[in-house]
Amino acid sequence: MATETTKSIFWQGVRDGAPFILVIVPFSTLFGVVATEAGLSVFETLTMSVLVIAGAAQFTAVELLRNDVPTLIALVSALAVNLRMAMYSASLTPYLGKATLGQRAWAAYFLVDQTYACSVLKYEQNPDWSIGQRLTYFFAVAVPICPLWYLFTVIGALIGNSIPESFALDFAIPITFLALIAPMLRTRAHLAAAFVSVVAALLLNGVVYNLGLLVAGILGMMAGAQVELIDSRRAEQEGGA
Amino acid sequence: MIDPVALWTVIILLGVGSFALRFVFLGLIGDRPLPPWVLRHLRYTAVAVLPGLVAPLVIWPEATGGALDAPRMAAAVVTLGAGLLTRNVLLSICLGAATLYGGLYLLG
Numbered sequence: 001m002a003t004e005t006t007k008s009i010f011w012q013g014v015r016d017g018a019p020f021i022l023v024i025v026p027f028s029t030l031f032g033v034v035a036t037e038a039g040l041s042v043f044e045t046l047t048m049s050v051l052v053i054a055g056a057a058q059f060t061a062v063e064l065l066r067n068d069v070p071t072l073i074a075l076v077s078a079l080a081v082n083l084r085m086a087m088y089s090a091s092l093t094p095y096l097g098k099a100t101l102g103q104r105a106w107a108a109y110f111l112v113d114q115t116y117a118c119s120v121l122k123y124e125q126n127p128d129w130s131i132g133q134r135l136t137y138f139f140a141v142a143v144p145i146c147p148l149w150y151l152f153t154v155i156g157a158l159i160g161n162s163i164p165e166s167f168a169l170d171f172a173i174p175i176t177f178l179a180l181i182a183p184m185l186r187t188r189a190h191l192a193a194a195f196v197s198v199v200a201a202l203l204l205n206g207v208v209y210n211l212g213l214l215v216a217g218i219l220g221m222m223a224g225a226q227v228e229l230i231d232s233r234r235a236e237q238e239g240g241a
Numbered sequence: 242m243i244d245p246v247a248l249w250t251v252i253i254l255l256g257v258g259s260f261a262l263r264f265v266f267l268g269l270i271g272d273r274p275l276p277p278w279v280l281r282h283l284r285y286t287a288v289a290v291l292p293g294l295v296a297p298l299v300i301w302p303e304a305t306g307g308a309l310d311a312p313r314m315a316a317a318v319v320t321l322g323a324g325l326l327t328r329n330v331l332l333s334i335c336l337g338a339a340t341l342y343g344g345l346y347l348l349g
Contacts (some may be wrong), residue, residue, distance in 0.1 A: 026331060033312035039243050044252065053254025056287065059250050060294060071247040077294070078251070079258045090266040090275050090283075101268065108264035116280050123340075170304040171341055175293045175320050179333035182324020184288045193285040194292040202300065203292030213293050220289025225281040 009133050012119070013140025020114045020145050027055050028149045030172060032156020034059065037169050038066040042157040049153040055148060056180060057081045063173050073211065080217050081166055090117040095123045096138070098131050107135065110142040188231055193224030312344025 028049065035045040040062070052058050057078040064074035088111055096107055104115030118141045123134060163169065185191050204212030242323070299317045311325040320337030327333065 018333070026334075030324040030334075040248065048252045051252060052259050054259055057255065057259060058289060060290075061255055063281075063298075065248060065251060066244070071250050074247075075251050075254050077290065078255050079262070080290045081287060082259050082262050083283055085259065085262040087280060087286075089263050089268075090280065093266045096267060104268045105264060108267050109260060111263040111267070119297050125258055141281060166279055166342060168304065168345060170302065172338075173315060174295050174313075175316060175334055175337040176297045177291050178299075178320040179324050179330045179337065181288065181295070182321050182333060183328040183330065185325065189285065191282070193289040197289045197291075197293035198296040201296045203256075205297045205301070208248070215281045215292035217286070217290040219294060221282045221285045221345045222284030224289060225278070225334060228281055228284070 004106060006133055006136050008138045009129070009137050012122075013137040014143050016118045016122075017048045017114060017141035017144045019079050021148060024114075024145055024148050025152050026116060027176075029156035029159070029163075031055060031058055031062075032153045032158070033160035033163060034159045034169065034223035035062050035153075037163070038062050040157070042154060042161075045157040046150065046154050046173045049150055053109075053149060054082050054085070056177070059173055059176060060122035073214070077213055077217070080214070085111060088120075092116065092123075095134055096131070099135055102137055107138055110139065110146060112142075112145070114145055152206030187228070189228035191219040192227040196220045300317050311349055312341055316341035 002082070031049065032045055035048070035058075036042065048058055048061070052061075059076055060077040060081050064077055065071075069077075092107070092111070096104060099107070115138055119134070119138045122137055123129065126133075129137070133214065181194065183192060197216045200216035200219045201212055204215055206212070207215075275341075295317075299314065300309065302310050302313045305313070316337045319340040320333050323333040323336045324330065
């Protein structure tokens, strides 16, 4: 019976991950195209997708490297985009903290937006799941997602080599980022973070080594955190009154 | 052209660093809770870094040598607006690209 349950949980995970194929396939293809346009080989592009598996950070790194930004700045900026992964990691720890070290290491590797979002929802709904069932579900969500991420990076890289310059691909990165940012602007705090970041980045544009972006990022985070604090205090007061 | 040494440094260290960020709490810290102020700042990292990265690219596009460009600006506005209204990333990218190519065709 236990194996049957685990089996059904596996397919539940695959089903929950499957709709993201519609996002993953075009997004990884686009990364492949943009990376080869920037001068990366197919092998370099694939290696980046396999080692990093995080679209926004990969786009950030390629964009900055293409503009001859110092290596350290490109690296730190791309890592800053991935800081949310640390938050995911912290949030899953109560559910997966008791797995073996090897299992946790693999879970960490496959911790992406989609596996996190599906898992944290299911773990809350099913508090009685065993650690094995939780891991089964987590890895099952990754099954339809991560292999396609690698595969379509390669396909995009192969396509990218044959797209002519007149296609205005310089603007693929801004459009992709804007489309990613818009749904994140859920609260006043998110809006404040984005607004401060934009203003600071424009004012500090041209500051040596692209340090302006890092300063803008830090100021944006502080703005978001501060507005969240103010809004939650206000909500408390209204709730208590 | 991207310098190969810089590229491979970033590929490898970004891979290692991204794994470290994913592993840090799950693998090392275990069940100990994080201070709330740290979590509060982490929540806004993506939304604080990405707009700062994009804004100069939209205002001063490099394809036009940094001159404000109507098709690119329109594409940016449409993408952002579509994203806010529909919350659909793919649809927004498609509408933005359509605006860009439409604009380049009409004005180019």
